[in-house]
Amino acid sequence: MANNMEVCQGMFVRDCMTLKPVTLRPDSDPLAGVAICKGGGFRHLPVVDTEGRVVGVVSRADLELFLSKANSPGVMKRQHRVDQVNIREMPPVQPDCPLEVAANLMVEHKTSCLPVVKDGHLVGVVTETDLFKALLEVFSGQRKGIRLTALTSNLKGTLGVISTAIAEVRGDILSINVFKGTAPDNRGLTLKVAGVSREELIKAVEPMVLEILDVRVI
Numbered sequence: 001m002a003n004n005m006e007v008c009q010g011m012f013v014r015d016c017m018t019l020k021p022v023t024l025r026p027d028s029d030p031l032a033g034v035a036i037c038k039g040g041g042f043r044h045l046p047v048v049d050t051e052g053r054v055v056g057v058v059s060r061a062d063l064e065l066f067l068s069k070a071n072s073p074g075v076m077k078r079q080h081r082v083d084q085v086n087i088r089e090m091p092p093v094q095p096d097c098p099l100e101v102a103a104n105l106m107v108e109h110k111t112s113c114l115p116v117v118k119d120g121h122l123v124g125v126v127t128e129t130d131l132f133k134a135l136l137e138v139f140s141g142q143r144k145g146i147r148l149t150a151l152t153s154n155l156k157g158t159l160g161v162i163s164t165a166i167a168e169v170r171g172d173i174l175s176i177n178v179f180k181g182t183a184p185d186n187r188g189l190t191l192k193v194a195g196v197s198r199e200e201l202i203k204a205v206e207p208m209v210l211e212i213l214d215v216r217v218i
Contacts, residue, residue, distance in 0.1 A: 016130040019123070024058065025047065033045060033085075037060035043112060047082060047087050066085045090109060093105065093117075097116075112127055140174035147218050148191045148201055148215045150211060152181075153187075154187055159189070165208055173192070
């Protein structure tokens with residue numbers, strides 16, 4: 001949808017959004033929209049008016065479906081307009097919107113693309129691919145280390161105790177993520193640590209957790 005392929009550096013839409021996306025106008029040719037999607041590998045394109053305000057988002061699938069049902073075949077299809085297609089209204093997000101809020105909106109509206117607006121005008125889009133890049137950052141997916149998953153108690157200070165134990169063996173915590181546990185009194189924890197061996201990490205963490213579920217070098 002655009003040319004911004006940089007790795008996400010933060011957890012806000014502004015850090016990961018695709019800048020200067022290709023757009024359509026309501027009076028654009030649906031055939032041209034399909035060609036743009038094919039050429040750029042896009043599944044959605046934002047539709048904006050002449051002043052750059054977002055009208056909605058149209059999918060390649062809807063463009064192709066519309067053209068397949070159009071009465072006029074071949075070149076006559078060029079008489080049709082994008083605003084005759086199913087343009088979906090999507091909730092716009094601001095550049096400073098947290099990524100988890102954008103992700104929740106995508107799930108809620110069953111879409112893989114949201115328009116990003118500032119002062120009422122389109123400045124970018126955030127896609128599920130952008131969120132996958134952010135997920136890689138959250139899990140330090142592009143850095144080598146030891147990934148350990150465990151169940152811990154819900155007691156306050158547990159994460160601090162675990163972090164201290166890792167620091168004492170000179171481990172460098174690359175990422176730490178907490179998720180829902182198996183019962184109300186516990187929670188899941190995934191760590192990625194560099195600078196220590198697998199055995200050293202297990203020895204440091206095991207006394208501090210309820211159960212180690214998985215350990216692997218990635």
